[in-house]
Amino acid sequence: MHESARELALTRRELTLRRERERLAADLHDLVIQRVYALGLSLSMLARRHPELRDQLEPLVQETDLVTGELREVIFDLRHGPTTLQALGELARDLIEDSSRVLGFEPDLHVLGSADAPIGEDVAHEALAVLREALSNVARHAGASAVEVSVGVQDGDVVIRVADDGARDVAVPSADGHGLRNMRARAVRLGGQMDIARPGRGTTVTWRVPTCERGSVDAPDGVEGLDQVE
Structure with missing residues (x-):
């Protein structure tokens, strides 16, 4: 009985941790990454419409791409094992x-x-x-x-x-x-x-x-x- 209770507690803890990881991944995706991704594309389109600003805007576009990629890696690690x-x-x-x-x-x-x-x-x-x-x-x-x-x-x-x-x-x-x-x-x-x-x-x-x-x-x-x- 003691061993069964211990296994049940471990299972519950794992389920709680999994739910929390999924919640964090969903928040990052829905509240952060979509806005950063859209910001990067908006900056890129602005640079296309105004070539004289391209040198100033292109580093910002590249930075938003890097941030988006890093956020996706975090989400990937939170949601998935193998x-x-x-x-x-x-x-x-x-x-x-x-x-x-x-x-x-x-x-x-x-x-x-x-x-x-x-x-x-x-x-x-x-x-x-x-x-x-x-x-x-x-x-x-x-x-x-x-x-x-x-x-x-x-x-x-x-x-x-x-x-x-x-x-x-x-x-x-x-x-x-x-x-x-x-x-x-x-x-x-x-x-x-x-x-x-x-x-x-x-x-x-x-x-x-x-x-x-x-x-x-x-x-x-x-x-x-x-x-x-x-």
Whole structure:
């Protein structure tokens, strides 16, 4: 009886802790991260409308992106233990809901693969950062009316694909090269790759890396020029 009572107390304590972690994660998402994310996109759009202010506004945009990414990592750690495709898909859905407030519509999300497929924690963090950057690019530059996002595990790789129907001549502007370089560098560091296709109208970004990190890979020489369309 003593052992059963002890196990019951431990179970109750674990449930209480889990509920508190979930409450904290929800508060961070609903009360903080949405506002920071929207602020960053608003600053970016302001810089686009007023090129003379770009040098002053761009550091603020980058800082809000960093803050948003760090907050998402905290939420990720609060909500999840071992990372699976299902967990990554849930976080991707949260991110998409945030971006819809600025895009004016909600992108379609497809989660492809086995729900319990394991994904390295570092890989999951990087995948979410890339998805956030890709959606930010669409909101800032593409003038799109529809976006399709797929998050999946295929042949041992995590695959993130973002396809928009935006204007071809502004979907990947040179002014946004810094973000694209970061996305490409994240893939290279994890032993993967990123491809950009522009089939007629719109742009499709495909980011693919192994599900578990296989050791960091230094970015190749000339990475600064990797934002060019292939």
